[in-house]
Amino acid sequence: MGITSCDPLGIEVALMLVMLVRGELFLLLDPYGLQRVLEPRGAMPQPAWKIDNTMTCGADEVLIAVETLNIDSASFTQIKQEVGSDEIAVAKRMKEIVDQRGKHHNPVTGSGGMLIGRVEEIGPASSKRAELQVGDRIATLVSLSLTPLRIDKITHIELGTGQVDVIGKAILFDRGIYAKMPDDLPDRVALAVFDICGAPAQTARIVKSGQTVIVLGAGGKSGMMVLAQARRNLGKTGRLIALEYDEKSAKKVQELGYADDVLVCDAQNPVETLTTVQEVVKDQLAEVTINCVSVPGTELASIMVTKDRGLIYFFSMATSFTTAALGAEGLGKDVDMMIGNGYAQGHADLALHLIRTEPALRAAYEQKCN
DSSP states (O other): OOOOOOOHHHHHHHHHHHHHHHHSSOSOOOTTOGGGEEESTTSOTTTOSEEOOOOOOOTTOEEEEEEEEEEOHHHHHHHHHHHOSOHHHHHHHHHHHHHHHSSOOOTTTOOOEEEEEEEEEEOTTOGGGGTOOTTOEEEEOSOTTSSOEEEEEEEEEETTTTEEEEEEEEEEOTTOOEEEOOSSSOHHHHHHHHHTTHHHHHHHHHOOTTOEEEEETTTSHHHHHHHHHHHHHHTTSSEEEEEESSHHHHHHHHHHOOOSEEEEOOTTSHHHHHHHHHHHHTTOOEEEEEEOOSSSSOHHHHHHTEEEEEEEEEOOTTOOHHHHHHHHHHHTOOOEEEEOOSOOTTHHHHHHHHHHHOHHHHHHHHHHHO
């Protein structure tokens, strides 16, 4: 049997030629944005170091006039730790990232976020022409870490939420997913919901009646959504335990009314976390643990509070999957671990339904986004 080598540039051309055949009348289609990759050539846009953020709409692209960025929690936390909680310093660092990389792709966390904007142009070969019109307001449901972005000006930064008002442009590739902005929710609430809508959708799949479920970082945007969905799945059965870092955050989680127990502990200290949880559950550890913490170093705590053959869903982009995998091995814990894929079919609709039908959750989001 012979050995065939794989040429990244050949793959790039092949992917585009497939679309060329189907497109018939159009010279070149690029649904994955491969043509925009500058460094290294042949890479996909997300892992690429630099992409072309020239704001000329390609044949199958959508050009967006950007209004607001929602920076991923792990990324925004890291930026504030690096430059301080100062709006001018944060804005400068954000522009540096985009100027350097052509996208908001944090070089430390590897994560991005998403955006709200208004459709400015739709390429003649775009598959979205049947769904979108120029002027539609949309939220992109793909990461800023792969989205060509140009920031002309940052007009306001919400240091507490990572929502950043800008004047700028962005490109949505043909394979990129999006949602039209709802009329019944404030923009900042809808943006926050769309940013983490993968978390409740995955929670709906994995939490079963009668389980013990632990949520780390339960007071954040994703954590609150996860609690609400987990409670729906559990009903009056099982046990839902929320973990938070301090008393103030824990009190707000308690007021939501979803968790059976709200515990205060530092998830970066795995032994402390296990001890705190065991005071409540004894030896009945979690069948499902969901990590929504926005800082690194909480992998081992998640593993330690999960029973053998349990499942850990690492939604947080601050997770080191090397640490998680080797940590489980070192602890002798036979657990399954899920990567926090931000996409699940129907995730935006599920999250919108959740916030529309859970008054306590909506009130908490509106308070957090003000």
